[in-house]
Amino acid sequence: MPKGAWTTELPHVLWSHRTTHKIATCETPFTLTYGSEAVAPEEMNLPSLRVQTYNPKDNHRKLLEQLDMVESRRDAALERIISEKVKVAASYNKKVRSLPLEEGDTVLKCDFQKRNEHGKLAATWEGPFLIGKKTVPSTFRLATMEGIPVSKTWNDMHLRRYYSDAV
Structure with a gap:
């Protein structure tokens, strides 16, 4: 293929992808979009x-029947995707x-504002x-190392245990 001629091949590549x-879905993207199988140009x-x-x-009658079934096919594909993600998460975790x-543990808290202001490389x-008090399950009130309370509560998903070198 000559240099720069990729545009002539692009429709064929897109067709084969679709x-x-x-x-993950056991379906083609074309089927999930239009509700029927595609006929290849060849x-x-x-x-x-x-x-x-x-x-x-x-053919027209069958296409109308398949269009009625396209929502159920999409739902089944979505269920397969979700179950696949659950399996991957279970394997990973x-x-x-x-x-x-x-209470009393030392933690670091996530500061989203700093990242927004100073860019993606900011800490x-x-x-x-210090974790001062547990308010509801997985929610904590924090205090500085000097014991001064921090104004808002923090969920444990935004906290990370801090291990200091000094013992």
């Missing part, structure tokens, strides 16, 4: 059984052991802070 079955030139037995009236935070964790 008509290839995906592992299949129109070759006398295949599907092209030879084509009947416009029967099977060796993760969470250590619950308790997002600040501290250390």
Whole structure:
């Protein structure tokens, strides 16, 4: 292929991508969009059984039936994607052991504002802070290392245990 001629191949690449079955959904993107299987352009030139037995009236009726079923196919594909994500998360997290935070632990808190102001390379964790009081499950009131309370409560997903070198 000559240099810069990729634009002539792009429609063929897109067609093959849209008509290839995906592992996550067990469907093609074309089927999930239009509700029916695609006929390849090469299949129109070759006398295949599907092209030879084509009947416009029967085809229209079948297309309408498939359009009624497209929502259920999309729902089934979504369920397969969700179950696949659950399996991947379980596999990824099977060796993760969470250590619950308790009163008196030292933690770092996530500072989203600093990242927004100073860019993506800014430090997002600040501290250390002491966990002062547990208000509701997984929500804590923090205090500085000097014991001065921090005004708002923090969820444990925005806290990270801090291990100091000094023992």
